[in-house]
Amino acid sequence: MRDSLPKHAPFVQFPIRNDCLYIGGVALTRLAQRVGTTPFYAYDRQKITERIALLRRHLPPEILLHYAMKANPMPAVVQHLAGLVDGMDVASVGEMKIALDTILPPGSISFAGPGKKMHELSSAIAAGVVLNVESAQELELIAQTGESLGITPKVAIRVNPDFELRSSGMKMGGGSKPFGVDAERVPDMLMRLGAMGLDFVGFHIFSGSQNLNAAAIGEAHAKTFELAVRVAEHAPSAVRLLNIGGGFGVPYFPGNQALDLPAIGENLQRLMPEVKRQLPDTRIAIELGRYMVAEAGIYVCRILERKLSREQVFLVTDGGLHHHLAASGNFGQVVRKNYPVIIGNKVQSAEKEIVSIVGPLCTPLDILAEQMQITKASVGDLVVVLQSGAYGLTASPTAFLNHPVPMEVLV
Numbered sequence: 001m002r003d004s005l006p007k008h009a010p011f012v013q014f015p016i017r018n019d020c021l022y023i024g025g026v027a028l029t030r031l032a033q034r035v036g037t038t039p040f041y042a043y044d045r046q047k048i049t050e051r052i053a054l055l056r057r058h059l060p061p062e063i064l065l066h067y068a069m070k071a072n073p074m075p076a077v078v079q080h081l082a083g084l085v086d087g088m089d090v091a092s093v094g095e096m097k098i099a100l101d102t103i104l105p106p107g108s109i110s111f112a113g114p115g116k117k118m119h120e121l122s123s124a125i126a127a128g129v130v131l132n133v134e135s136a137q138e139l140e141l142i143a144q145t146g147e148s149l150g151i152t153p154k155v156a157i158r159v160n161p162d163f164e165l166r167s168s169g170m171k172m173g174g175g176s177k178p179f180g181v182d183a184e185r186v187p188d189m190l191m192r193l194g195a196m197g198l199d200f201v202g203f204h205i206f207s208g209s210q211n212l213n214a215a216a217i218g219e220a221h222a223k224t225f226e227l228a229v230r231v232a233e234h235a236p237s238a239v240r241l242l243n244i245g246g247g248f249g250v251p252y253f254p255g256n257q258a259l260d261l262p263a264i265g266e267n268l269q270r271l272m273p274e275v276k277r278q279l280p281d282t283r284i285a286i287e288l289g290r291y292m293v294a295e296a297g298i299y300v301c302r303i304l305e306r307k308l309s310r311e312q313v314f315l316v317t318d319g320g321l322h323h324h325l326a327a328s329g330n331f332g333q334v335v336r337k338n339y340p341v342i343i344g345n346k347v348q349s350a351e352k353e354i355v356s357i358v359g360p361l362c363t364p365l366d367i368l369a370e371q372m373q374i375t376k377a378s379v380g381d382l383v384v385v386l387q388s389g390a391y392g393l394t395a396s397p398t399a400f401l402n403h404p405v406p407m408e409v410l411v
């Protein structure tokens with residue numbers, strides 16, 4: 001079973017024929033002709049399907065899978081995922097609109113994020129979406145808004161846990177955080193919520209993101225269940241849904257190992273009987289963004305120039321930081337590391353060289369690969385950044401320097 005897990009090595013993820021990368025069954029050179037312009041993002045539909053199947057195979061069958069849309073909100077990707085997952089988590093009204101356009105029932109969509117405004121709340125309440133409450137002030141605003149609409153809002157409390165997720169790329173819970181209600185304040189809030197007559201759905205406990213350590217995730221799962229049982233004692237009605245977050249990471253950088261998903265599944269399987277005993281009416285959901293889509297996506301740009309500067313080769317491309325901030329190293333990385341990058345139309349050619357691949361922006365931050373060993377490439381060749389299906393286009397400053405926005409295709 002473990003052998004079926006995807007490896008970090010970029011060359012096993014997508015097939016290569018005649019030295020050319022294939023995505024969605026199409027040769028990259030042909031896809032570039034079809035798209036008509038570079039740069040572009042391409043997402044492989046089948047890879048997304050396989051990833052959800054992998055999750056279902058390893059996680060306990062009763063666990064619901066939710067897609068956290070901010071990882072990749074391209075409508076075609078979201079529509080495809082809607083047929084595969086049990087719910088979606090959105091963090092804005094814009095994302096909510098995309099989720100509501102799918103076949104998913106509104107009650108399976110949850111809306112998280114601090115600073116929700118009255119018009120956003122009223123739209124979500126009218127839609128029948130579950131609001132993940134981030135603060136006491138927000139709870140009051142939700143109750144008022146529901147009252148003025150004449151609709152009972154569905155609410156879950158987002159709990160800021162009293163523990164941290166070890167070795168996480170981004171910590172989103174534990175300690176002082178702008179997200180969620182501190183665990184120790186939750187009992188009071190539940191009392192208030194009960195008095196308001198809101199439709200209480202359950203809890204949302206999200207502790208971190210981009211974690212490749214199965215043991216750390218397992219510990220967080222155990223602590224999350226323990227915390228949920230503690231706060232559930234104060235709930236005004238049965239806890240119907242417990243969203244235990246996600247945080248499953250993907251390997252981006254040299255030395256990263258793919259997450260040990262079977263170990264996470266086995267740990268959850270071990271925890272489930274006790275959870276079911278303590279919370280018999282509760283469905284458990286896991287919400288994942290990047291784990292569902294990151295490895296299914298590539299970013300493609302074209303080499304415009306080979307430039308030699310004092311012995312160093314620079315491949316200047318038409319793509320860069322403005323389209324793919326994360327690959328440039330400026331999206332939360334402390335030390336810049338290279339994403340996996342290949343020459344998509346010359347994947348396996350024997351002749352290699354060490355190059356830096358840069359974009360057209362007039363800033364030294366515009367780097368796609370720094371001092372990387374890669375197939376020797378020439379003007380017109382296609383540079384491919386792998387692991388680019390999440391936090392790509394919509395996490396990038398596309399207005400910076402005012403170049404055209406790249407296309408996105410689901411193949």
Ligand SMILES: *Cc1c(COP(=O)(O)O)cnc(C)c1O
Nearest residue numbers: 068071206209210247288289290
């Ligand atoms: C961003 C976010 C996610 C998705 O994180 P990934 O690392 O992409 O899995 C999930 N839940 C919440 C609440 C988030 O803010």
